[in-house]
Amino acid sequence: MDAILLQILNGLDKGSAYALIALGLTLIFGTLGVVNFAHGALFMIGAFCAVTLSRLLSLSFVTIDETQTDFLGNPLKVETPYVEAWFGPETGAAIIDWSVPLAILFSIPIMALVGLFMERGLIKYFYKRPHADQILVTFGLAIVLQEIIKYFFGANPIPTPAPDAFAGSLDFGAMIGMDPNVIIYPYWRIVYFLFAAGIIGAVFAFLQFTTFGMVVRAGMADRQTVGLLGINIDKRFTFMFALAAVVAGLAGVMYAPINSPNYHMGMDFLVLSFVVVVVGGMGSLPGAVLAGFLLGILESFASMAQVVALLPGINQIIIYLVAIVILLTRPRGLMGRKGVMES
Amino acid sequence: MDILRVEDVNKSFGGLRALNNVNFSVEEGTVHAIIGPNGAGKSTFLNCLIGRLIPDTGSVMFGDISLTGMKPYEINQVGVSRVFQTPEIFGDLTLMENIMIPALAKRDGEFQLHAFKNVASDAEICDKAMHMLEDVGLAEKRDSIAGSLSRGDKRRLELAMCLSQDPKLLLLDEPTAGMSRADTNNTIDLLKRIGDRGITKVVIEHDMHVVFSLAEKVSVLAQGAIIAEGKPEDIKGDPRVQEAYLGGAHL
Amino acid sequence: MSLIRKPFNRRSILRAGALGGTALAMPTVFSSRAWSQGYLNEPTGSTVTLGFNVPQTGPYADEGADELRAYQLAVKHLNGEGDGGMLSTFSSKALKGNGILGKKVEYVTGDTQTKSDAARASAKSMIEKDGAIMITGGSSSGVAVAVQALCQEAGVIFMAGLTHSNDTTGKDKKANGFRHFFNSYMSGAALAPVLKNAYGEDRKAYHLTADYNWGYTTEQAVRESTEALGWETVETVKTPLAATDFSAYITPVLQSDADVLVLNHYGGNMVNSLTNAVQFGLRDKQVNGKNFEIIVPLYSRLMAKGAGENVKGIFGSTNWHWSLQDEGSKAFVKSFGQEYGFPPSQAAHTTYVQALLYADACERAGTFNPCGVVEALEGFEFDGLGNGKTLYRAEDHQCFKDVLVVKGKENPSSAFDLLEIVEVTPAAQVTYPPDHPQFAGGALGTCNPGA
């Protein structure tokens, strides 16, 4: 029982990452009709926003300490971050400690700009091109982006811890009257889940309750008609692309403490998030969210030792298996409209 | 003798009853027109005939073959061809190829793995395609890409594609929609000419000029049901038809 | 960064005889066994070309970059430039700093991409196009085994780089291949006594194992050696290589009554699984009245860096560490540090030493002929290259030397000071008979000079 509860928690957590990426992916597909293989790279860039900010905050000046030596026997160079010098050691250390949450603010303008440049500089020329061309050019872009990141940050994962306040974990079991230590869950993962839920809610509310959102939703349903109404849909779509980039980027920022960011983390998520989008239904926002959580939970269950003992290797293929079954029985996905992308 | 007999066909989409107990038959060798206002269910009806839609109830008999439940290509293989309202052609292929494909389908059946034959050296099919193109006056464009044709030419091409299969029954969905008067007349002439080959035709048409020039019998479809049937001149005066068209002045 | 300014001439003089414009057709020698006629890619000019095949793209690119740095340093030292590094501490004095056998050392580089296929393609191009006489490098066992087999077939020497799976010198051993790195068995054998001292004899271990070959051999080695001292293995679970979030594998550990978690993971897998395990508070847990502990059998400094704070206090084993205080290690750290500004990783040490050992073997054999080199390396005992007295065993071409048991440092003084040496396990304690069950099957075959 508690094992199952824990796996559901795991699944929700993993699912919220899938859902956030898939949400942006399907937003871009639904509004712009573009299959964006570079979306995973946006997630990765988000994570590296966190890395960059923490590096910026730890920028240091060097003093030479004659009393100590480094590994070569030379006098030790002691690095002191500027923020510690400016705000005093304690406040400075706290600022560095909180670099991941601070990176949320830092990443929003950056991701919006990245999204803007991508859409205006490249994607907009591909609206009318075949999906294969879109896939190819965005795939090329994804490679270029990740190689640039690799050039500056290296291939090794870079630890980017959450603030100390979120270290440790919450004893869920004890809260609901079970034995202590049976169901514990890290604070940061709970934060991640809540954050994801908040972002998803905000995107939905935005689309639901603003005029802008209404136009975009109308555009998703029927682009030509909205265009005929004299509404400049292109500008709004550019905004949507930037928004999708910000959502992916925020997902990345907050993910950085969970898994140390590395340059290929986007590619690792790319295929999965496509499967999520297709299972949810191409162009369906609620579908993407639902499928994200569903696949996250299924994946968690499939990794249980008892399940693997029964079906060896199931943890490796469960997502694909689900995708195949869904596509064969319900080709439009869980919540998709009929006929989308069926060429 | 009836070549096509439709009995009690019903078709609903959600709550909308598109076809309501339709009974309909076509006599072999005749031209039968179906008219009706927009949304009367004409295209749905045709779609039920060619297997694009499956009727909820009722039967469609072609000669003594039941078409209900057959796949579109099977229906075509027994001799039913259709010209669509917006021309359905192979836009990326040349005109010759557009005709050769149906001709091959007619000769070789629904699937044939001719991976090593050279299509250009198949004299029978090439000749046939060439003749068809000449028939519809597109011979000089034989090597053009079909997608680049004008709308009128596309219609003629699609007609030629269907004719190259020597169908027993040809279904035409508004063959002159959107054409100029001159083009329309050309098409009427063309359809009359092919009438000589003894192909039974069912025409859905808006343009009464076309209907009265071609049809030997007319059925009127309104709100999913056949409300009148008879010779063109009888239909002209039928008050129910007048009403269905809500003062359709051109009657 | 130091750059060696040398025009790059492949096999320049080798073909000199044909330079007059005369056309001659000659059969090459890839397969026939006529040994006395020479051997594949015999250097006949004034230079000799070595092939450095390291991961330059993919997740191990940083490790590959460090390997390449070490190789370049080794080439410098072999050619008599720089401070000579370990040449002065090496017990064999055959190398004189004038290249190998008087020929200047040149090198070509390639990208293994950490894929068997790509690594073989890259090695082949070095052998076929650039005339490399020896191939070395790599950062995974799959690649090592695949390239080793290729070198055996082609008839060049392979010095294996980073490869920790038992199979490289076990069931997949080859006569033309040598491994300086330690292996899964040695990790288990070195760790077990230390773990017993630190955590006691009555422990219940839970293994998470990367679902591929290296994971299997490491799990087996650690399991067998810990069980031998009384530990119980509660559960072993295989995790997909592609996994990034290990929460679904970590939480069941909480549910079991295990009090030790063994992470048979390497690279990104290890960084993520360890980070996740620490996040889930495993280390703050008390089970069976004992502190819950985590063990990472194979450590590397680069991975430790990726895992950050999470490695603190966690035991593992490593091949070599820059804080070793023997003369050889000190000389190497100094010369590497001066060149590049930071201390070398174990990958750098392994590859540097292998380049030197190959060169030394050629000198001692008096030939580049792979069969001569194999003879010179088999059973070779030496000292002064770090890790104390070292033996290249003839039976399986595995290197036997001291193994380091390390632990994540609590108070690192720099970005490189992440591990502290807990114990230097003497070679005798990690030595096993060549027919040990974990290494069963396979045969060296005979050396192939490719000619």
Next chain:
Amino acid sequence: MLGLNKKDTSLFLLVLVLVVLAPFLLNPFPENSELAQFNAGYPDLMQRFLIFGIFAIGFNILFGLTGYLSFGHAAFLGVGSYAGVWMMKLLTMNVIPAIFMSVIFAGLFSLLVGYISLRRSGIYFSILTLAFAQMSFSLAYSVLTPITNGETGLQLALDDPRILGVSQENGAIPAANLFGLAMRESYELSLGGWLFTFNAGYYLCAVVMMIAFYVAVRIFRSPFGMMLRAVKSNQQRMNFTGLNSRPYTLAAFVISGMYAGLAGGLMVAMDPLAGAERMQWTASGEVVLMTILGGAGTLIGPVLGAGFIKYFENIFSKINDNVLYGWFSALPEGVADFLVFVIHPFIGKGWHLTLGIMFMLIVIFLPGGIMEGVERIGRLFKRKSSDKDSSARASAAPAE
């Protein structure tokens, strides 16, 4: 000739000449020159050009003609490779049975995958094939290790049975051969400063690839090929024309799967090891890139695309700073340093970056791939030589 029309015959002969003379054409630079770095005329790479050429030709039969974008073709190549190595382990080192079984197994596997995946079209079909390929890869890498040898890759051993051959000769695994002619046997020809290598394996690949190319041309020009193009153009119309598109697409899928198996079989014939990574989705993506880069739906485009990518992978990844300094050794030190600094990110470990940029440029400016570029240059040339041709373009046709 051989049932091809004049234009196809000349294309075929052109490819034949290129393939036969490749050892010369790919080694344009003398051995000792700095530019020798760009020579590609060594056996392994030349074999790879042809093998991936075959793979791409096959993929093009599916994607170029029917428009079905499979993201799982690498799985068939992988299955073919495994089948091939197993034949060499169990039966004989003669490559013929190995290649034969590769094609058969890949064909069977593609029949299974195709039968299921072709129930859907568009991106759903792509995802289905992707899912199958990723499952094959994941399982081959882990659970199926007893059959595939997982991470390491399936390889030959000294104690393999080899019923029709010998397990070992003088302590070595016997060489892959064609009735005694070892695949790795080479002849080298020194001409002035140039060195040319003629490799037995390469010429076996050449023969197989010419047959594969010939078959592809025949398929393109056959009624079957026309039907496949009809699938891409308008599947609706096809169905209403009395044609069952499913067996056509399935046949195309299986044929291209067999091509992939053939490529896999040749790969192990040249180098007897089958690694699981060849089944990964990125490997499938690679053949998609090859085909589109070269020009989908064209006859030789995919071969050019395959050559392009393999050249980058093998030549650019091997250029390091040391080599750069060699090139610029004549220049003043500062200039050389600067040039190396500028070029450094794009070579060696940066070859992925260069490749990514090339993809983008080609897709943006040449949607029809390299073949469109060739055609454009050709047109430019034509316009210059004779103005009267400028209007006559329409019939240059889609299938070149």
